Amino acid sequence: MAVALAIMEAAVMFAALFTLLLRPAAEALALTIACAVAFYYCDLYDLRVAWSFRDCAPRFVRALGLVIVAVAVSDIVLRIDTRDATALVTGLAVAIALLVVGRACCYGILRRRPYAQSVLILGGGRLAEGLVREIAARPHLRWAVALVTEVPPTSGRPFRYPVLGTLAQLPSIVEHVHPERIMVALDERRRAEVMPVLLEARARGIRVEDGVDVYERITGKLAIEVLPAASVVFAKGFRVARGHAAIGRGLSLAAAAAALIVVAPLIALIALAVKLDSGGPVFFRQERIGLRAKRFWLIKFRTMRPVDAEVSAWVRDNTDRITRVGRVLRKFRLDELPQFLNVLRGDMNLVGPRPHPVVNYELFAREIPYYALRAAVRPGVTGWAQVRYGYANDLTEETEKMRYDLYYLKHLSIWLDLRILVDTIGVVVAGLGSMSADRRPGLADTLPITNDARHAATKDAA
Numbered sequence: 001m002a003v004a005l006a007i008m009e010a011a012v013m014f015a016a017l018f019t020l021l022l023r024p025a026a027e028a029l030a031l032t033i034a035c036a037v038a039f040y041y042c043d044l045y046d047l048r049v050a051w052s053f054r055d056c057a058p059r060f061v062r063a064l065g066l067v068i069v070a071v072a073v074s075d076i077v078l079r080i081d082t083r084d085a086t087a088l089v090t091g092l093a094v095a096i097a098l099l100v101v102g103r104a105c106c107y108g109i110l111r112r113r114p115y116a117q118s119v120l121i122l123g124g125g126r127l128a129e130g131l132v133r134e135i136a137a138r139p140h141l142r143w144a145v146a147l148v149t150e151v152p153p154t155s156g157r158p159f160r161y162p163v164l165g166t167l168a169q170l171p172s173i174v175e176h177v178h179p180e181r182i183m184v185a186l187d188e189r190r191r192a193e194v195m196p197v198l199l200e201a202r203a204r205g206i207r208v209e210d211g212v213d214v215y216e217r218i219t220g221k222l223a224i225e226v227l228p229a230a231s232v233v234f235a236k237g238f239r240v241a242r243g244h245a246a247i248g249r250g251l252s253l254a255a256a257a258a259a260l261i262v263v264a265p266l267i268a269l270i271a272l273a274v275k276l277d278s279g280g281p282v283f284f285r286q287e288r289i290g291l292r293a294k295r296f297w298l299i300k301f302r303t304m305r306p307v308d309a310e311v312s313a314w315v316r317d318n319t320d321r322i323t324r325v326g327r328v329l330r331k332f333r334l335d336e337l338p339q340f341l342n343v344l345r346g347d348m349n350l351v352g353p354r355p356h357p358v359v360n361y362e363l364f365a366r367e368i369p370y371y372a373l374r375a376a377v378r379p380g381v382t383g384w385a386q387v388r389y390g391y392a393n394d395l396t397e398e399t400e401k402m403r404y405d406l407y408y409l410k411h412l413s414i415w416l417d418l419r420i421l422v423d424t425i426g427v428v429v430a431g432l433g434s435m436s437a438d439r440r441p442g443l444a445d446t447l448p449i450t451n452d453a454r455h456a457a458t459k460d461a462a
Contacts, residue, residue, distance in 0.1 A: 002045045002140075005106060009099050010036050016095035034070050035095070040062040041426040047140035056103060064096060080269040083300040097380065116144040118177060122167065123185030124149030127211050127226050131162050131185055134219055141218070144180075148173055150190060170197050174206070185211030219386060220409065221403035224369045234371055237410035240377055244412055248377075251417075252350040255394025256343035267337055269300055270329065280306040283338060288355035293375045295358060296347040303329050333428050339381045351417040353405040360398075367395055368402050373409055384408035384416070387423040 013035050020029035042063040043049040049054045071088065074274040116169075121128050128147065135143055143163040148170055153163050164173050167190065173181075182201055184191060204352050217225045232238060260267075261419065273281045287295055303326025322330070330333040342348045348355065353374045356364060365371050385404035392398045408416065 002047055005047075006036065006039075006045050009039070009102060012098050012102060016098055017091045020091040020094055031067070031071070033091075034067050035063070038070075040422075041429075042066070045191050048138055048160040051139055052107070053103075056100075060096065060100070064092065067092065071091055091127045116142040117181060117205065119143045119145045119181045119183060119184045119307060120164075120173070120177065120178045120179040121145060121147045121161075121172070121185055121211070123211065124146070124151070124153060124163075125185065125187075126213070127223065130187040130223065131183060131211055131215055133216065136160050138218060144178065146179075150186070153229060167194055172193055174201055179206060181207045181209060183211045183214050196445070216407065220384070220407055221400075222406040224399075224403055224406060226373075227369070233338065237412075238373060238406075241413060244414065247414060248349055248351070248417060252343050252348075255341040255350050259337075260340050260344075263337060266334075270325075270334060270337070273325045274323075274329075278305055278323045287358045288379070289358060289361050290347055290355055290380045291375065293361075293372075296342070296345075296355075298347070298355060299341055301335040301338060302326070302331055303335050328349075333382075333424075336381055343381065347379075349378045350379050351382060352377050352422050353383050353408065354386060355379035363395070368399050371402065374402075374405055374457070377409060377412070382420060382424040382427075384420055387420055387427055 009031055014028055014032040018025055039045060042059040044056065044059050044063060050059055122313065123132055124147065128149075132147070135141060135145055147161055147163045148165055148166055148167060149163055149199075152166060165179065167186075182198065183192075184192070184198070202208050212223050212226060238385050274282050281302060284300045284304075285297050286300075288298040290296045303323060304321040305323060307321065326335070339348060343350060356374075383405065384407060385401040388404050389397075389401050391400050
């Protein structure tokens, strides 16, 4: 839906600009691309964020401001002729007006109940609760959800959606509801009990899905607490293809070398600012865990006042030590710039899971399922967990980030790397820190990690 909306709005924008500006198609196309990029970074294509006019209006204004700034910079720096300001403003105004009308039509269509898909979720456990919460946070999916639980629900655990009955009543419920999708959030024993009903549903054209797969698809992370160890160890994913490793390494080396040349003046200014702001070294070095659990020294700009002994590696325990310059550097991720040296040295790639401090390695390996899999790839300056979640300040948040890291490992591709780099630009330029729409409670709040799961995951993944 978001892709279709982006294509439609880009076509409308191009048509309006090309018609009203009466200029070559190249200029209209350039402005269209600038608008599309601005809309993307203002989350106008994320229907979880921009789901109403109240949410859209300020983002439209912000995006339009970014486009005007881009046009002004092009005029000054690139000396592009933009003297016909009246035509430009008129073209942008008409294009935005058309987009607002188009949004109104899309919202009106999406919000109408006849277009919703009927969905049955089988299960009343914590995975089902997690699915319910994630679906409710994404109204653009237009799923009319109902549940069928193992036992009648108690008053102490109300569900957001109606409960139609128990698994014993599933055949009659399917016959009466005629769902378009059935999502199975049951344990193996319960799945075996309802398998004949599910097979019959498949034969009738009903889409039957694993609840774990649905959770992964709509959230961009893995429900690691309910993943059987065998499904991870023997899965087709979680393998680094030689081609991807070679291309990723080559692109990382080229980008790091070019970046160090381009940002050399900025690095010099930051080094001077760090030195003048507080006494101590300009750079901060810390031993981290890299590819195949090998140790290396990570280099960053120092953002905290030096102490004789660190209290812990968590940011929340060292907030009072962050310097004035350090706060700015951390907000825009500029403290990470020296890590391009780590990329050139072979310690890191441009994209990959962030390397963790050595002091936390044993704790994470013991407490977080499948943690050992992170060592299968070279760590990165930026990663999927960084653009989707941001900083972590305790074990629960690190576990949440691990869900994103495992999703990245499972779906390794150059296209995913490029998407991460595009999103990282928004984090750096806008100082967003992470995509706020994704930083919401996940299965960490509903699915406790059992000792059995920890043991099985750590043993099998190693």
